[in-house]
Amino acid sequence: MAQQVAYRAPSDFYAVEDLLTDVQRSARDTVRRFVDREVLPHIGRWWLEGHFPTELVPKLGELGVLGANLPEEYGCAGLDNIAYGLLMQELERGDSGIRSFASVQGALVMYPIYAYGSEDQRRHYLPKLARGELVGCFGLTEPTAGSDPAAMNTRARKTARGWVLSGTKMWITNGSIAHLAIVWARDEAGTVRGFIVPTDTPGFSAHDIHTKVSMRASVTSELVLDEVEIPDDLALPGAVGLGKALGCLTQARYGIAWGAVGAAVACFEEALSYARDRVAFGRPIAATQIVQERLVDMLTKITTSQLVAYRLGQLKDAGRMHYAQVSLAKRHNVRAALEVAREARQVLGAYGITTEYHAMRHAANLESVDTYEGTYDIHTLILGREITGHEAFGRA
Amino acid sequence: MDVVVCVKQVPDTEQPIRVRADGSGIDEQGLNWILNYYDEHAVEEALRVRERHGGTVTVVCVGPPRATEALRTALAMGADEAVHVWDPALEGADHLGVSRVLAEVVRRMPHDLVLCGRLATDDNASVVGAALAEYLGLAQATAIAKLEIGDGVATVEREVEGGVEVLRVPLPAVFTVERTINEPRYPTLPGIMKAKRKEIRTLSLQDLGLDPAQVGAAAARVRYARFDPPPRREAGRVVTPESPEEGARLIAQFLQDTAKVL
Secondary structure, three states, X not given: OOOOOOOOOOOOOOOHHHHOOHHHXXXXXXXXHHHHHHHXXXXXXXXXXXXXXXXXXXXXXXXXXXXXOOOHHHOOOOOOHHHHHHHHHHHHHHOHHHHHHHHHHHHHHHHHHHHHOOHHHHHHHHHHHHHOOOOEEEXXXXXXXXXXHHHOOOEEEEOOOEEEEEEEEEEEEOHHHOOEEEEEEEOOOOOEEEEEEEOOOOOEEEEEOOOOOOOOOOOEEEEEEEEEEEEHHHEEEEEEOHHHHHHHHHHHHHHHHHHHHHHHHXXXXXXXXXXXXXXXXXXXXXXXXXXXXXXXHHHHHHHHHHHHHHHXXXXXXXXXXXXXXXXXXXXXXXXXXXXXXXXXXXXXXXXXXXXXXXXXXXXXXXXXXXXXXXXXXXHHHXXXXXXXXXXXXXXX | OEEEEEEOEEEOOOOOOOEOOOOOOEOOOOOOEEEOHHHHHHHHHHHHHHHHHOOEEEEEEEOOHHHHHHHHHHHHHOOOEEEEEOOHHHOOOOHHHHXXXXXXXXXXXXXXXXXXXXXXXXXXXXXXXXXXXXXXXXXXXXXXXXXXXXXXXXXXXXXXXXXEEEEEEEOOEEEEEOHHHOOOOOOOHHHHHHHHHOOOEEEOOOOOOOOHXXXXXXXXXXXXXXXXXXOOOOOOOOOOOOOHHHHHHHHHHHHHHHOOOO
């Protein structure tokens, strides 16, 4: 028999590890250890109790995870995008809710302040957000404007002193625990603009959604803005046009494409280990053809996702990443992870439905991930438009 | 307080370790190398001493070029400087040889306190710290579980059978630390980035004025004869008791009659 494939972990079949730099590996390992110690022992209980562990926020800040790919001069770690992706992978190996917290804080709050904010705004907010002293949320989606954000109803009215915002935002991760919200609204001329809204401003309120059977270790809220008045210097000067809001989503989707790999790996590794140990009909279930096929399908999906994410990271670091490439990665990797989680749940049999194992929790979470940040179907249409030149989701 | 921490890079034992077919050592292909866990605690303790009393933390490692990675981990945790020693003549050096090299490095830098891990998880030898103290002519205590720095003196605690031994040791001194002494911090991501930019000096035996014949393989009084993989564990015996009481009785019987540990 030929020599076995020399991989370090069962989920690294193509030795992607060898492609990583020392910094990328160290960054991944430090967060991996954090997740092993601080997340995995408790996540099942948190998830069942619908609890987001706010006590982890300062720890994530101290570790440097929040906005880790933004420059050091703003108090961030200044990591490359592959290292950043690996962090998201490790966080989501713990739970999609924990990764979502970091994605929102880094890609949807810190990134727009970095990319569209004034120098004063950057210096004031980014170091505090990086340390986790401030928590942010991102308000784009509305109760009746999700896949079609251009249909937003939130309005921004210019006054002598600043802006008055009114409207409702829905499905907002971190909503009720946030100190500030990046809110997108249409001005009187119809232009979409981005604003930093302190959540203690009169007229602002956040209401949690408690009926979720997915993403339970994460805060999801509705934001109500009732004549919320903010000064001029809280408008993001560069955040003019819906494209700027979508630019934030591109950043977040990039992290999600990596995060999904982590969830899939967690499910595959537990299914593989269970299949080797669990005996049925007098032999380990890993010795049955159906279970082997399931495991091989899972590994194939994981390997494909890893390579897609890695290459996307190279393109991002080279400044050549296109949003349609991000769509392909997000669409593929999240759906692949969801399928892996479901397969893993089946391999685990009845045990798989409990929180003693991770597959069911990941599968339930990934239903949200498959939908948020551009649904699977919307990414299909973005890619369809990209390769055919025909837009199949134009306004009726 | 200027603290020097001596560290070792060891294989990550979370992965399976394979012995080479000819028994000459372990198969290093595909291994992850990490900072020895006990040394991580020594680095942590040094950082805490610096936080309380000021000063510097310098980490020192004798090992092949890859060992600089272990030093980078310590730098990422917050150490100020790192010194790497390697020389082809050190391939096959024994613990005393390595201790003599470390002693020469430490002697050349300010050191109020020298910390080591109690043992390295690769060979579990627990020799280097003690030998280092001997070569430096300093007081020492091994496997300490608590360290308090006073005026020119350290108070340390050692966990001994049935109690705690409290020692007062004049400084400078060499201590090896137990894992219970602290909970090491995670290397932070900004720390990792800063560590990447720090220069790590690599010293040769000649730089240290040491003779390969005294510290290298030629001087080794201990040589590895052969490595054998641990014996394969046999499959366990499964019993299916009728009741919890029956289960407890079967386990007790096994411990008494078969395992003979009760």
